[in-house]
Amino acid sequence: MIAAALVKEPDLVIADEPTTALDATVQAQVLRLLTELQREMGMAVVLVTHDFGVVSQMCSRVVVMYRGRVVEQGSAAEVLTAARHPYARALVASVPRMDDTPGSRLPTVPETVASLMGPLDEEALSDPTLRVPSAGEARSDGPEDTAAGVPGPRAPFGRSPGAADGVGGAEGGAPGIGKGRAGEKTTPLLSARDLTVTFPGRIGRAPLRAVDGVSFDIAPGESFGLVGESGSGKSTISRVLLGLRRPDDGSVVFDGEDITRPTRRRGRAPAIQMVFQDPYGSLNPDRRIGHTIGAPLALHTDLSRTERRERVAALLTEVGLDPALADAYPDELSGGMRQRVGIARALALEPRLLVADEPVSALDVSVQAQVLNLLTELRRSRGLAMLFVSHDLTVVRHMCSRIAVLHQGRIVEVGERDQIMERPVSDHTRALLDAMPALAHHPV
Ligand SMILES: Nc1ncnc2c1ncn2[C@@H]1O[C@H](COP(=O)(O)OP(=O)(O)O)[C@@H](O)[C@H]1O
Ligand SMILES: [Mg+2]
Incomplete structure (x- = not known):
């Protein structure tokens, strides 16, 4: 071109x-x-x-x-x-x-x-x-x-x-960030072991191993980052954690239970919830916001209609939206507002782990910051653990205390944020770091 x-x-x-x-x-x-x-x-x-x-x-x-x-x-x-x-x-x-x-x-x-x-x-x-x-x-x-x-x-x-001028009420050592550090003996909330997912190749092509022996732990309340270029297997791993896809091999133990065996999960409110990349595609355009947020409550709880409506209003408030928006349709909302609705829906069943797969990649920079702030606030106020998936190291650095770098379906490096950012050991991590647009001002 x-x-x-x-x-x-x-x-x-x-x-x-x-x-x-x-x-x-x-x-x-x-x-x-x-x-x-x-x-x-x-x-x-x-x-x-x-x-x-x-x-x-x-x-x-x-x-x-x-x-x-x-x-x-x-x-x-x-x-x-x-x-x-x-x-x-x-x-x-x-x-x-x-x-x-x-x-x-x-x-x-x-x-x-x-x-x-x-x-x-x-x-x-x-x-x-x-x-x-x-x-x-x-x-x-x-x-x-x-x-x-x-x-x-x-x-x-x-x-x-x-x-670093302390913009935005910096709270470096805030509780929640840096919990569950490697080396601390916390029982993991989630343990993924040797996950492997293979997609059948197209005719005449070899099968594609999209996820290849991936293992990691997430501690309660921890914000764990998964970073890698597109096609590295991030979304496939997210889908496995959500139970949307069974791995060919390996296991995911959540809260002591292997969740890759689907029969065990039936009837239980899912304690892992997803925030999707595309706030446009992930909401049903024909349903009012309140219906969308309340749907998991109708499915998994025996709350009455009125109680559900109250919960929906509280959730909308919690994500920074006017409760009156319960009656609105998705196309009446901006992208940032829709992503807030997606987050409210994910919170409805009070999950313990939020999987956020590129939650701000489809948003304008001006709205990105709001959604990132909201996720951080919610994580702290609710003690949520988060798997934060992104191709953008700057965003992952901001959001996560531990980071895994994925390349062609394998974790090539996992460590504390500062180690990954300042002393990367993998060439792939270094390549990702070098490729971040230079933030220093270098006019041509
Ligand atoms: N349903 C599918 N069928 C075949 N190949 C797939 C499918 N889903 C993903 N893939 C392939 O698996 C690899 C990893 O995809 P994905 O997990 O979406 O990566 P990422 O989220 O990191 O961009 C890619 O090469 C992708 O083309
Ligand atoms: Mg993806």
Whole structure:
């Protein structure tokens, strides 16, 4: 595609999200290629992206758009470190970074029904919740209010140790994170042993071993990260844990019981629940939100209709939504709100382990931070364990205290967050780390 665009030796190339669908290592290659070609051929590049890592690595000037309008423009350095418009500033600040305090609350871009679904007007843009605190003024940091938490100026993107500026009420040693460390003798909540899943090959092709002898433990309350490129087997492992797929080999012991034997589970409320990647596809468009969230309660509890309705209202509140939304349909909600509904549904039966398979990959960066914050808050308040699945190491670093790196169906490395991030032993981990868009600002 790049070659095709360059056949006529253009003066200007417009690259519209050129790497959005690609794995990190491939993205890195494509970006390197674009930079080289740009230098050699002396062409201008307009790079369209939602990814500030890419902007920081590739661009000298940036224009930030909000609902069809340019709200900010300037040099990349200016926009990334000292944006003037509150939206641009909030957007930059909401991106998890390699130098964040893991588990800290990410600053968010306020998401309100009005700002996302109402017509664009100056009122929305001058929304007081988007107000930028002046220098020295304490940031509002209301833990529950999703419309608060507008960030102040942030340190520049970069790995410099001083750049962590305590944004978002950092709570490094917070309870919950770092529980169940390797070496501590906690009985695991979940033990996967030698999981193997083979898919029959297409005609004439060899069978595909999508999961190949995978073993790991998750402690009660622990947030365990599973990271790997697409096709490495992450979703297949998630589906095995959920009982949606039987492994060809191996076992999953949850709370002392082998859950890969389906007969044992019947009649019991599943204590492992899933949050899906696609908040659009995972909700039934014909069912009201309240029905969707209440369905597991109807199936697995003997709560009355009224009691179910009350539980649904409480769940909606817990995930930061107006209980009145129980009567809404999914297409009346934004992506972030739908993902909150997916989380409420997963919480309905009070699971002890939440499997979140790329829960923010389909969301805009501005909404990502809100959903990540919500998952962290819920994990702490409910003492939930979480298997957090992602292809994005920056996000996994932010969310998880222990991380396993998956490559072609095998765990190539598993360890504490800091060991994985700072002293990786596997080449595959190093490749993933190297491929994260440079967060330092290197304008071309
Ligand atoms: N139902 C299926 N039938 C055949 N192959 C599959 C099926 N599901 C997944 N695969 C293959 O198994 C591998 C792992 O897939 P998946 O677990 O979805 O990876 P990930 O979630 O890490 O992207 C991929 O090569 C994928 O094409
Ligand atoms: Mg997947």
